[in-house]
Amino acid sequence: MSPINRIAGSLTTRETDADAPASVPAPHILRIDASMRHGGSTSRQLVDRLIDRLVTRSPGADVTTRDLTATALPLLTEPMIGAYFTKPEDRTDEHRALLGPSDALVAELKAADILVIGTPIYNFGVPAALKAWIDLITRAGETFKYTENGPVGLLTGKKAYVVIASGGTRAFSEIDFAGPYLRHVLAFVGVTEVEFVTADALMQDLDGKLVEASARIAELVPQAA
Numbered sequence: 081m082s083p084i085n086r087i088a089g090s091l092t093t094r095e096t097d098a099d100a101p102a103s104v105p106a107p108h109i110l111r112i113d114a115s116m117r118h119g120g121s122t123s124r125q126l127v128d129r130l131i132d133r134l135v136t137r138s139p140g141a142d143v144t145t146r147d148l149t150a151t152a153l154p155l156l157t158e159p160m161i162g163a164y165f166t167k168p169e170d171r172t173d174e175h176r177a178l179l180g181p182s183d184a185l186v187a188e189l190k191a192a193d194i195l196v197i198g199t200p201i202y203n204f205g206v207p208a209a210l211k212a213w214i215d216l217i218t219r220a221g222e223t224f225k226y227t228e229n230g231p232v233g234l235l236t237g238k239k240a241y242v243v244i245a246s247g248g249t250r251a252f253s254e255i256d257f258a259g260p261y262l263r264h265v266l267a268f269v270g271v272t273e274v275e276f277v278t279a280d281a282l283m284q285d286l287d288g289k290l291v292e293a294s295a296r297i298a299e300l301v302p303q304a305a
């Protein structure tokens with residue numbers, strides 16, 4: 081059975097290889113796909129490659145896929161914000177219902193050891209679906225907390241890989257508001273160990289960029305000789 085378990089649109093599912101050594105826990109990998117494209121998507125293709133290498137390196141790893149095209153995530157509304165900032169013990173059934181999608185995404189993220197995000201740059205930033213996901217996982221008391229010294233991220237001990245594809249915008253240039261934003265928001269929730277794979281300005285040199293991005297993936301996730 082393939083260790084890669086792709087479930088478009090489902091909240092969470094995992095499979096574990098019974099043969100994995102008991103002493104080395106297999107990592108849980110959470111894959112987030114933000115491209116609205118499928119077959120022709122460079123970010124999805126590179127994430128496939130990266131995850132194949134992660135799973136080869138750690139047999140028994142399981143992969144939960146959150147394809148942001150599969151289910152429309154709710155956008156924040158005033159009642160949802162009210163529910164966010166109501167203490168858990170004071171929440172009504174309506175609050176709990178409003179928090180359902182966010183709670184599910186937060187649980188999915190908390191359960192992950194490794195987060196892999198694949199995203200295009202759309203209009204110089206992240207796709208709206210990825211922003212919606214970020215708005216649902218950035219939760220006071222759940223993924224960060226306020227302290228006397230300012231906010232502190234709670235999702236420590238995780239590693240993230242972010243694959244970014246773009247047509248012309250150079251990743252991390254002054255007009256890229258996706259890469260720096262993702263780095264910042266991940267750190268805000270405590271994910272500070274982040275590696276970026278960029279397949280940027282693809283219109284100029286698609287083949288060359290794919291070769292470079294693949295080499296970067298091989299360097300980040302080396303395989304046994």
Ligand SMILES: Cc1cc2nc3c(=O)[nH]c(=O)nc-3n(C[C@H](O)[C@H](O)[C@H](O)COP(=O)(O)O)c2cc1C
Binds near residue numbers: 121122250
């Ligand atoms: C709605 C839309 C907006 C886009 N905006 C930008 C942009 O601001 N900068 C850029 O370099 N490319 C932009 N692109 C091009 C995509 O980033 C590029 O095609 C990328 O490969 C898409 O990722 P994917 O191949 O994983 O689908 C845009 C594409 C679309 C469809």
